[in-house]
């Protein structure tokens with residue numbers, strides 16, 4: 178019998194600065210599928226006045242040798258200017274935005290609002306039987322908030338995936 | 350307008366015209382192509398233009414491989430022009446081939462008009478999407494004003510850094526619409542600038558490691574050929590200073606002369622015993638422009654267990670991809686070799702007498718020897734005679750894929766670069782004939798021979814017509830064993846000789862086929878006819894097919910079976926088991 182062999186994996190956050198040209202997102206997403214890499218989250222938006230450059234934040238996991246390959250393979254793409262492995266680089270801030278819809282009445286509604294306050298989640302839409310909370314934070318904090326809402330009438334969750342940046346005064 | 354005058358704009362031209370002018374400006378001599386609805390404006394712009402020679406192939410795959418053969422044999426980029434939809438999809442195999450073997454191509458595809466893109470229009474295919482992962486870069490040009498700059502950048506990307514195919518998809522309306530054409534050099538976006546030099550620290554460390562090594566070996570690859578003839582020269586100089594033996598991948602043959610005392614032959618799955626053992630026993634491997642491909646390493650956990658490794662490669666992603674190395678150097682092979690030579694100066698390396706004596710004991714195995722046969726021509730012998738009778742002509746050899754390809758690599762020695770054209774990474778049957786045609790275009794005075802198999806040659810057989818039309822005197826030398834020999838060999842060794850669908854049934858009469866296309870056909874059936882048949886092929890001024898009937902069930906040895914290490918080579922005369930465990934079978 179043959180068994181497929183697995184290696185220990187790490188989770189890494191990469192930022193990729195790219196020319197904002199047609200097909201670049203397909204190129205990057207496709208690179209991950211074609212070479213069997215994992216994407217846990219991917220966010221993209223242009224970051225310059227003239228809309229020529231975009232910044233992509235990718236969260237991936239895999240064995241260390243694969244993470245190094247992902248870095249090198251991304252750099253090989255012509256429209257890619259720069260790839261930074263924030264996890265490798267050191268301390269960084271990672272933030273995500275979530276919209277969380279919760280429906281309920283009575284005690285559950287009061288409890289949901291109280292917990293939202295603790296988590297600094299803001300109601301951005303209110304009806305007599307529901308809230309949409311907006312919350313920004315580290316992904317695990319959002320995880321905890323969503324878990325608590327599950328018992329209090331959670332209806333729907335939308336998350337952006339993370340954007341991240343190295344700490345300190347310098348550009349990474 | 351005032352502003353335009355300043356920029357030196359001379360006139361408005363159609364997109365098709367801008368394309369043609371841009372190709373001329375790039376110094377393009379040949380365009381390998383096939384027309385169709387979505388490229389008619391470009392074909393019209395080519396009409397009567399004597400600055401570009403268009404070679405009309407018979408299938409778009411042929412255009413792609415011909416451009417590859419042209420590129421590999423001349424060192425210049427190959428240019429392809431095909432229509433949308435089926436024209437573009439037909440050329441994909443050749444693009445993928447060029448991608449894996451780092452061959453510079455610029456492929457121009459027609460596309461449906463911009464307004465129809467995405468509407469499933471007639472002959473619409475998402476060419477940019479389909480080719481995304483087998484091109485180095487690709488473009489969809491939606492404005493004729495961008496064409497000149499895109500073409501300029503495409504040639505730069507195809508030919509610099511690690512070379513590769515670049516595709517430009519041009520909708521039909523963009524070929525017809527006009528834009529300003531500027532005769533001066535285009536404004537280039539400075540966004541692609543691969544690193545070419547090693548750092549001083551890396552170079553010093555590399556030289557120190559080589560000088561300290563007691564059992565060093567140079568493991569060289571196609572990157573040395575891609576870096577140009579100067580890289581080949583520098584490799585020879587550095588080898589002369591260090592004395593280290595040299596082996597090469599399939600793609601790197603010709604970079605180091607095969608008659609040199611320190612030449613080990615090709616390494617890997619069908620490499621020589623001495624090359625593989627030297628890799629296994631070395632204390633230092635200097636990898637120059639090769640990529641530790643699975644055909645080369647064999648079983649990874651047993652690969653070169655006692656060696657330190659230096660890896661020189663222009664592509665950072667090739668380094669530490671499969672094998673971890675102690676010293677990575679990202680740079681162009683020629684530049685880095687030159688840096689190393691300068692750093693080496695008048696240094697003296699270790700005394701390698703003992704190491705070379707060990708290598709000599711491995712050479713004594715004579716791993717390429719094969720038994721002669723009274724009744725049939727041994728395929729290895731046919732290659733050896735082909736070499737002996739053509740060597741004074743310094744021929745260019747292309748191959749198809751299979752046993753004949755490996756026998757050619759083993760038994761046809763090369764002494765200089767750009768003479769050996771073969772599909773290494775993708776292993777594409779049908780590569781050899783169109784590649785020979787492309788090479789003959791670029792080297793009109795050379796003897797160009799496609800060493801072919803009976804099955805592979807049928808994959809692009811239609812290109813016989815192309816050679817006839819352009820009076821290209823290419824030769825096709827078929828080692829006809831009436832089998833997909835390489836498949837048959839694997840079935841014999843791993844599937845207890847269950848020969849499932851590997852017999853070449855219903856073969857055409859290759860001599861008559863040659864004649865039907867206006868070629869000369871020669872059949873060689875016995876060893877006594879071998880030399881005369883080869884000579885007749887050489888002497889004929891036009892294209893020739895030689896149908897050389899060879900021993901049918903010969904296997905290609907040496908061989909490292911899949912899942913085995915370099916020390917577990919099968920040589921001629923070894924007893925080979927007829928089956929393998931699932932782990933080994935799962936390897937390709």
Ligand SMILES: Cc1ncc(C[n+]2csc(CCOP(=O)(O)OP(=O)(O)O)c2C)c(N)n1
Nearest residue numbers: 751752753776778802803804805833834835
């Ligand atoms: C396009 C393509 N299809 C299938 C294969 C798999 N394959 C590798 S070698 C081979 C047989 C080649 O037979 P032939 O050309 O007669 O060469 P021989 O091995 O007999 O010398 C096949 C089918 C391939 N390499 N390329």
Ligand SMILES: [Mg+2]
Nearest residue numbers: 802803832834
């Ligand atoms: Mg055959």
